[in-house]
Amino acid sequence: MSYINKKEVEHIAELARIHLNEKEKEKMASELRAILGYIDKLKEVNTDNVEPIAHITGLENILRKDKINEKPLGEQAADAEKLIKTVPDSKDNFVKVKAIFDK
Amino acid sequence: MAEYHKQIAKENPKLNAYLSVFNKPKLETRNQELETNFLSGVPCAVKDNILISGEKCTAASKILKNYIAPYDATVISNLKQAGAVFLGKTNLDEFAMGATGENSAFGPTLNPHDHTRVAGGSSAGSAAAVASNLAVYALGSDTGGSIRAPASWCGAVGLKPTYGLVSRHGLIAMASSLDQIGPITKTVEDAAIVLNAIAGHDPMDSTSVNPEWDLPDYTANLNKPIAGLKVAVPKDFFSVPSGSASVATSAKEAALAKEGRGLDSQVNNLAQAAIAKLESLGAHIDQVSLPMVEYAIATYYIIVSSEISANLARYDGIRYGYSTSKAENLLETYLKSRAEGFGAEVKRRVMLGTYALSAGYYDAYYLKAQKVRSLIKRDFEKVFEKYDVIVGPTMPYIAPKLGGLSDPLSAYLADIYTAPVNLAGLPAISIPCGFIEPETSNQKLVTRLPVGFQIIGKHFDEAKILQVAHNLEQSGK
Numbered sequence: 001m002s003y004i005n006k007k008e009v010e011h012i013a014e015l016a017r018i019h020l021n022e023k024e025k026e027k028m029a030s031e032l033r034a035i036l037g038y039i040d041k042l043k044e045v046n047t048d049n050v051e052p053i054a055h056i057t058g059l060e061n062i063l064r065k066d067k068i069n070e071k072p073l074g075e076q077a078a079d080a081e082k083l084i085k086t087v088p089d090s091k092d093n094f095v096k097v098k099a100i101f102d103k
Numbered sequence: 104m105a106e107y108h109k110q111i112a113k114e115n116p117k118l119n120a121y122l123s124v125f126n127k128p129k130l131e132t133r134n135q136e137l138e139t140n141f142l143s144g145v146p147c148a149v150k151d152n153i154l155i156s157g158e159k160c161t162a163a164s165k166i167l168k169n170y171i172a173p174y175d176a177t178v179i180s181n182l183k184q185a186g187a188v189f190l191g192k193t194n195l196d197e198f199a200m201g202a203t204g205e206n207s208a209f210g211p212t213l214n215p216h217d218h219t220r221v222a223g224g225s226s227a228g229s230a231a232a233v234a235s236n237l238a239v240y241a242l243g244s245d246t247g248g249s250i251r252a253p254a255s256w257c258g259a260v261g262l263k264p265t266y267g268l269v270s271r272h273g274l275i276a277m278a279s280s281l282d283q284i285g286p287i288t289k290t291v292e293d294a295a296i297v298l299n300a301i302a303g304h305d306p307m308d309s310t311s312v313n314p315e316w317d318l319p320d321y322t323a324n325l326n327k328p329i330a331g332l333k334v335a336v337p338k339d340f341f342s343v344p345s346g347s348a349s350v351a352t353s354a355k356e357a358a359l360a361k362e363g364r365g366l367d368s369q370v371n372n373l374a375q376a377a378i379a380k381l382e383s384l385g386a387h388i389d390q391v392s393l394p395m396v397e398y399a400i401a402t403y404y405i406i407v408s409s410e411i412s413a414n415l416a417r418y419d420g421i422r423y424g425y426s427t428s429k430a431e432n433l434l435e436t437y438l439k440s441r442a443e444g445f446g447a448e449v450k451r452r453v454m455l456g457t458y459a460l461s462a463g464y465y466d467a468y469y470l471k472a473q474k475v476r477s478l479i480k481r482d483f484e485k486v487f488e489k490y491d492v493i494v495g496p497t498m499p500y501i502a503p504k505l506g507g508l509s510d511p512l513s514a515y516l517a518d519i520y521t522a523p524v525n526l527a528g529l530p531a532i533s534i535p536c537g538f539i540e541p542e543t544s545n546q547k548l549v550t551r552l553p554v555g556f557q558i559i560g561k562h563f564d565e566a567k568i569l570q571v572a573h574n575l576e577q578s579g580k
Contacts (some may be wrong), residue, residue, distance in 0.1 A: 004458070016412060016457040017419070017434075017444035019254060033457060033513055035413050039401040039468070045475050052473030052482065055310070057527030057562050062309040082173035084204065086293055088426035097421055098433045 004032050107146050107190055111237050113413060119212050120237055122151050123159055124191035141296045143186030148238035150229050151192035152199055152275040153284065155179050162275045163207035164197045166444030167424040176273020177308065178242060178284050185300045190238055190350035193228025196569045197446045198415065199249055199277045201225050202517040203508050206448045211505060217550040220502040223253030228286045230257040240297055241289040244274055246281045247403055248497075248521025251533035254287050255555025256502035258535045260572070261287045262294045265563045266528035267312050268370040269298075270305030270527075278410035279310075281525045291534060295321040298565060312563070319566050325573040330385030332571065333490040336378060337393045340495035340520055341366060367500040370554050371535040374496040376445055377556045380578055381494070381571070391486050391493075396477045402479065404515055405472035406526070407457050411449075413455030418444065451511060478528045487561045492571055497533040498553035501541065513564040524559055530558040534572045536579075 009029045012018045020028060069076070080093070089096040108124070108158035120495050149155060152162045154172035154491075161167045175183070182189075196206035205211040212227035214220040215235035222231040224241030224480035230253030233241050243250040245263035254261025262285045269284045276282060286297035298321045304314035312318070323332025382388050420440025421427040427439035445453070486493060499519060508514040524531045540549055556575070558569035 008458075009454070012454050012458050015461060016453050017416075017437040017441055018445065018453065019438035020450075026275055028451065031511055032449060032455060032458065035451075035515070036402065036458075038512055038515075039405060041467075042398060042401050042405075042471050042475055045395075045398055045471075045478065047471060047474035047478070050477050052470055053280075053476045054482065055336060056526075057187040059267065059310060059313075063307065079173070083169075086170060086419065088175060088424065098430055098436050100433045102432055102537065 004029055004036060104188060104553070106148055107237065111190065114235055114237055117213065117218065118215060118231050118235060118237075119194055119210050120222075121148065121191045122161060122163065122194050122228065125158070125189055136335050140185045141202055142182065142300055144188055145239050146188045146190045147182065148190050148193045148229055148232045148241040149179070150195055150199075150226050150243050152195060152244060152277075153178060153242055154246065154273040154275070155189060155192070158192065160192065160275065161209070162198045163195045163209055164444065164449070165208045166418050166424055166440070167275075168208070170259040172273075172425045174273065176284075177272065177305045178268035181303075182242075185319035188299075193226070193232055193241060195227055195249075196227075198275065199225040199244055199246060199282075200411070200413075200448050200452055201250055202248065202514045203503065203566075204228070204253065205505065205509075206446060208446055212503075214502045214552075216552050217502070220504055220552070221256070221508070223256035223341045223498075223502060225249040225263075226253050226575070227285060229253050230259050233257070233259045233287050233289060236425075240286055242284060242297075242301075243287050244282060245525065246278050246283075247407060247520045247525050249276070250533060251284050251385055251497050251521050251555065251557060252517070254533045255497035255535075256553065258538075258553030258555075259287050259288075259289065260291055260294050260535070260576075261285070261533045261555075262298060262565070262569075263524065263531050264298065264302065264565055265312075265530040266525075267308075267310050268302050268530070268563060268565065270301075270303070270308040270311045272305055272307035276414040278407040278420070279414065280410060281407060282540050283525070290567055291576050292322060292325060294532065295325060295569045298569075304564075319440045321566055321569055324566050324570045325481050327379070327570055328385065328570055329574045332381070332386040332492070333485050334378070334381055334386045334388050335340055335391040335398065335490035336388060336492060337486075337492045337495060338390050339393050341371060341374075345402055355485050365440050365499060366496065367539075368499060369539045370496050370498070371541070374494075377536040377575060378461065378494060380575060384574055384578060389490070391490070393482045393486065393493075393523070395475065395482045396519075396523050398513055399479055399526060400519060402472045403466050403518065403522040404455070404473045406476065408452045408456030409459050409469050409472075410515075411452045412454075412460060415445075415449065415453055420444070448511070475525050479523055483523075483527045483529060485560075491560075491564075491567055493559040495557055497521065497557040501539050501552040501554060507553060520557060524557075529559055529562060530565045530568055531557055532572045533557050534576055536575075
């Protein structure tokens with residue numbers, strides 16, 4: 001099960017949205033094989049009737065009031081400006097992205 | 104302040120503990136309580152994955168190289184309230200992924216005790232800065248040992264609080280079910296003082312501690328004697344955890360054991376001496392077993408990688424930091440920005456996590472790991488029914504040479520004593536318990552490398568582990 005080949009690495013890299021070159025694919029496949037080979041030891045553990053962990057200290061249903069942000073508009077605009085400043089490419093206070101479809 | 108700046112200017116070019124140094128001390132907040140607060144005016148360093156408004160926050164990644172934090176993390180607001188002064192931001196493994204500090208996109212932090220060795224990761228710069236007196240204290244973050252490992256290898260005190268005791272708001276997320284911010288300090292008392300300032304409920308972090316709880320003053324019990332304390336020593340921590348060659352479950356483990364990658368015998372001796380000291384202080388010592396700890400690293404790397412693959416999806420070349428200049432369309436912006444912006448270890452973990460969560464493998468890896476995590480938690484709970492604390496070495500060996508843990512799997516196995524604690528959500532502290540002189544060909548150049556001792560407590564029982572640590576620390580003086 002844990003034998004991960006180059007083709008599978010290509011598929012995972014596409015899902016993860018990371019471009020890998022040929023050399024990186026080979027290296028990644030062999031490194032992931034070694035790590036997954038170690039992780040396979042989990043199969044030894046009997047987990048029948050064991051619930052997976054949901055929250056480690058047992059918190060449940062942490063809710064807050066559905067209240068609108070009461071910051072003055074000016075402050076909100078200043079916050080937005082700060083966030084837009086962290087964006088690599090923007091125009092007229094909007095985030096700019098490349099074309100989704102090829103021309 | 105000026106003294107610290109002078110020291111940093113002198114030492115940092117070698118150590119690489121700080122990624123950025125603030126020229127003007129940040130002291131915007133003033134209130135009357137400041138005069139009585141222990142932290143007022145005290146210079147501290149902050150790991151560069153915790154946001155300080157208006158300052159760069161890189162997570163030691165090329166992808167966030169020029170990112171300016173738009174707001175303060177809650178821990179930073181808390182420290183500002185207490186009058187803290189920030190010296191600068193410290194180096195780390197990229198996005199806090201690593202055991203040595205070498206995965207930083209901006210070069211490794213060196214160990215202050217021996218510049219040919221690593222500082223330990225991922226809070227490498229924070230521990231090195233405190234250990235070399237380039238800060239009075241520092242904040243780190245700990246997902247699988249990232250506060251305790253560098254504290255152990257640099258000879259500092261490192262406290263990883265219970266999951267949720269300290270708000271994660273404004274901490275750049277790695278694995279959200281495990282991440283926790285905590286102090287790295289010179290003394291146990293300092294750790295308690297810093298914890299007092301940063302612990303508590305935060306409406307911005309829904310996993311933070313219940314707002315109705317009254318948190319104790321963590322300094323109050325430090326000097327109380329520990330006579331009658333019930334201490335558990337897990338034999339699993341001492342039985343050469345990576346497997347002695349004969350019982351190793353894989354060829355890899357056998358090879359590691361042969362390379363001496365199990366528990367180092369001198370580290371073992373110092374941990375045993377610390378346990379003997381606890382006994383001489385009146386503690387009752389018993390051997391116990393944590394059989395599921397053997398599966399902690401396998402469990403940890405599935406859970407941590409899965410959460411990483413989800414958390415790091417936000418670095419898309421569009422919303423933050425680095426964006427490739429070579430993209431023709433949107434898909435290429437994603438593929439190339441991430442390829443050019445992330446380092447090798449980050450890519451490896453994103454890939455591993457994506458694989459573990461992908462169709463057909465989810466049950467076998469992620470769900471299985473979450474179930475084993477339940478069993479690991481149960482192991483600890485069983486011991487804590489009868490005992491107050493669990494103790495053992497923090498790291499299986501002293502700080503390795505630079506490049507000595509370059510194989511990804513051996514680096515993962517360095518977390519063997521620390522990662523189980525995060526999986527169970529427990530608090531733990533690492534304190535120095537002695538030094539080792541590694542064998543060297545150069546007899547004139549004798550270096551002494553510190554060893555850390557770990558004390559693990561029940562959920563939200565930080566006061567107890569701090570008390571035990573303080574007693575142990577004072578008895579060594």
